[in-house]
Amino acid sequence: MTIQRDRYLQQLKDSRFNGQVKVITGLRRSGKSYLLFKIYYEYLLSTGVDRKSIIQIMLDDDTYEMLRDPDQLSKYIRSNITDTNQKYYVFLDEVQYAISVEEMKNPDKPIKLYSVLNGLLHLGNVDIYVTGSNSKFLSKDVMTEFRGRGDVIHVYPLSFKEFYDHVGGEKAETYEHYAMYGGMPFALSKHTDEKKMQYLSSLFTEVYFKDIVERYSIELQSILGQLTDSLCSSIGSLTNANKIARTIGSARGKQVSSETIAKYIEYLSDSFLFKEAKRFDVKGKRYFHYPNKYYCTDIGLRNARLNFRQQEESHIMENIIFNELVLRGYQVDVGVVEITETTKNGDRRQKQCEIDFIASSGSTKYYIQAALHTEVGEKREKELRPFLNINDSFKKILVTKTYAKPWTDEKGILHIGLYTFLLDENSLKL
Template sequence: MRISRDRYLDKLIARMGNGMIKVVTGARRCGKTFLLFELFEDYLRSQGVDDTHIVEVVLDDMAYADMRDPERLYAYVKSRITNPTDRYYVLLDEVQYAISNEEMHGDEPPRLYGVLNGLLRMRNVDVYVTGSNSRMLSTDVMTEFRGRGDEIRVRPLSFAEFMQAYDGDAQHGWAEYVMFGGMPLTLSMRTDEQKTRYLESLFSETYLKDIVARNGLRKSQELDDLTDVLASSIGALTNPSRIRATFDSVLHSSISVNTITQYIGYLEEAFIIEEARRYDVKGRKYIGSPKKYYFEDMGLRNARLGFRQVEQTHIMENIVYNELRTRGYNVDVGVVEQRSRHDGEQYRKQLEVDFVANLGSQRYYIQSAYQLPTEEKITQEKASLLGIDDSFKKIILVRDVVKPARDDRGILTMSVYDFLLDANSLTI
């Protein structure tokens, strides 16, 4: 089974030889290694690059354990670069393994950054690294190298990528994707039990244990509980104060707002969840709190909850969010204020637009409606869109199979299948 991930491969190819460190980030097991060490290396070979000019180090493999010492890593890479006039491609996988806990929490930059800086100074070396911690890579590397770090963000399989390997139609594929998500390895598993055990283990034994170890946490139960609370409330507005109230009333556990904020940050750094801020469409400003949190992968989210809360409406919303982010859009939750009069009194009501998606000069307002069974539901979903007086496209996505159609106010209704399977669907 070989899934082409052309969106990401094209980004790597476009950045070849640009004098920057190509930083490939994303959750562990989402396909970064396959992208870099299979797809990208195959491309290099197709362009005539000899294997001796591809230097690869897989730092989460015990075979390369001694390379986790930055000095040894640097010495090894330099030893492989034998001809100063030839181009070499250096591929380093899961580089957070070369940063100790003490270095990560210390005041001085980790020694790994010195290694990367040294490689940057070699004019005949093109450097690519992968990692699963956004603070060490997306943030710190970009800061440390001041414009010489170039991030390629990789996510679990999109629905379109998933369908490349799924043997069946889109409707059955959707049912599978909604339940088990897009972690690539699940596609090689034959039974639901295998997939369930794999996803449960990946979440608890890899992601959460990494967070606990990397951040020196002593009370992992609080992190577990917070993860469950967030998994149970995808698509719902929340903030640390509301979560603390849940801990008090439901879990009968005390936890501070600061600790909750810190733990949410750890989950974001590990690429488990993402935050969507609220945006006042008419006022053209952000609203500080509350926010929404979405999971990077539905299979991982469902596994965390023992597959007991598979709510189709909220999961579809999460999948739409992930697809927009995969396509490179900045995504906010829209708020449209509506003023009305009742019994002679004026009142204000806030209506929600599920997503305000921005990319350069492009903007789309999108509602994830799942179903529109009645005129009342149709009116409800369109209300916030009709309250927006600009000319950007307004779209309602439904789970049913329907032909794309515009109403007399220009609002487009389309099937979520058409949206997910056609990369150009928003331009229809």
């Protein structure tokens, strides 16, 4: 049974022959290739496109190793474009294999692949789609390199809605399964808990770490592993490179530089395994330099890396909400609100309170708190205190792990159940 990725298929439909290179990026094994070579391929055939006019190249397959040379790649594609009156579709999978390490590391060195793709665009009858699993492919400013002719589509692991639409069942039970094993598409084909665990665990050692080690010539591979464990263990907690370096150094009995840790965090983020959430001062309208938070792109991968031992329900829920907001296209930050409180001695002091997320898109902004339960009395007041100390009029939302239907309290705060939030893409606008 095909897993529907309607959000991304629609983006591909809308961008068909728009004169731009479609860059389909995201975490490896999150479904990019399946989207392009299965779902979109079948869509094109259904519209009458001839199979022979779809040129497919999988650069991570050693069969195509010779085509990792941009010059050879260009010759091969052009040799298959034989009719100037015919429209052609070029699918390139895992295109980072055609970009050298030197090109990645040197911002002043032009990337040959970009000129190859631009040259193909100039033919006029070629529509180009590439997938890539490393943000370094984009970090040299793909839009500039393509002279405004790059169209980025980011594919994420299955959202809870995509997962639920595929497997069905009782919402709370399906959520617990999702919160354990996440949304990596191929994991759905594994029919036992043991096989799901084995598959998710193997992705780090057999795919992600190998990619990072080979591409960046990592010497301290054990440090990379310990760092990954630390980030997975501390989702939803404030951290920085200095703190992690001290923790790992203490465990090893040998000092680790914060520069090395910062560099390795960058590699893990570039591979889309983690995403940073910066802290934003709501009243001061500024970002803090550190500490920040890191969230796992897929909660199942996080759990697998920790051998499914750390099941902090609230942090897992927070990570899932963060991923959902990012998937919906929001810039997501952690909010900080400074409030004045009176101590037992009658003294007044300033205290920083945290808002789990600030979700921003253009001129739209939402303040969001996540809680397992709807608290009452003093606990409820503490949960909502940051909201009540914000002076602007943007919507404030409390998401709780309940079936509660959306309702707004006397202070203007929208209360919404977790399952409604995750399953209704317009839930923030309710």
